[in-house]
Amino acid sequence: MIRALSTALGESTPDYLVFAVDPVIAVLGTFVVCLIALGLQLGRGRYHPWTSWFAGTMIGVLGTMVADVLHVVLAVPFLCSSIGYALILAAVLWTWWRVEGTLSVHPVTRWRRELLGGLRPDSSPGRLGSGLVGHDVLRRRTEPG
Numbered sequence: 436m437i438r439a440l441s442t443a444l445g446e447s448t449p450d451y452l453v454f455a456v457d458p459v460i461a462v463l464g465t466f467v468v469c470l471i472a473l474g475l476q477l478g479r480g481r482y483h484p485w486t487s488w489f490a491g492t493m494i495g496v497l498g499t500m501v502a503d504v505l506h507v508v509l510a511v512p513f514l515c516s517s518i519g520y521a522l523i524l525a526a527v528l529w530t531w532w533r534v535e536g537t538l539s540v541h542p543v544t545r546w547r548r549e550l551l552g553g554l555r556p557d558s559s560p561g562r563l564g565s566g567l568v569g570h571d572v573l574r575r576r577t578e579p580g
Contacts, residue, residue: 441488445495449503458508462500469493 452461469490476483476490505511511519532538 437488441492441495444492445499448496449500453500453503462504465493465497465500469497 449461449465452465455461456464472486472490472493475486479486502516505516506513528538
């Protein structure tokens with residue numbers, strides 16, 4: 436239920452913001468709030484549910500905005516942006532594998548691995564069932580046990 440609601444929030448919030456305020460301010464403001472959320476999460480020495488969910492949700496909101504800007508503002512076709520995202524993902528995974536010698540996120544204990552892992556699609560929701568891009572990795576770094 437939480438995963439579905441946070442996904443819905445990540446989809447609907449950008450749509451609301453770009454019509455409620457100037458779209459440039461909405462995107463830049465969301466970017467700043469996302470950086471703050473990530474800073475709070477990455478700065479914690481242990482798991483804190485609120486900062487973890489805040490960071491994960493903001494990643495979803497910002498990711499949706501970026502995809503919308505590519506399609507609506509820059510008129511990039513969905514096929515092209517999908518191929519672009521796939522190539523970027525492949526480059527991140529290849530870099531992670533070359534640098535770390537593994538694609539495992541167990542355990543994510545170093546900043547470099549955490550930041551690379553934060554860009555991976557979350558295909559295994561983990562113990563809390565987050566399912567958010569990057570949220571699982573951010574949570575694992577600081578979660579006890």
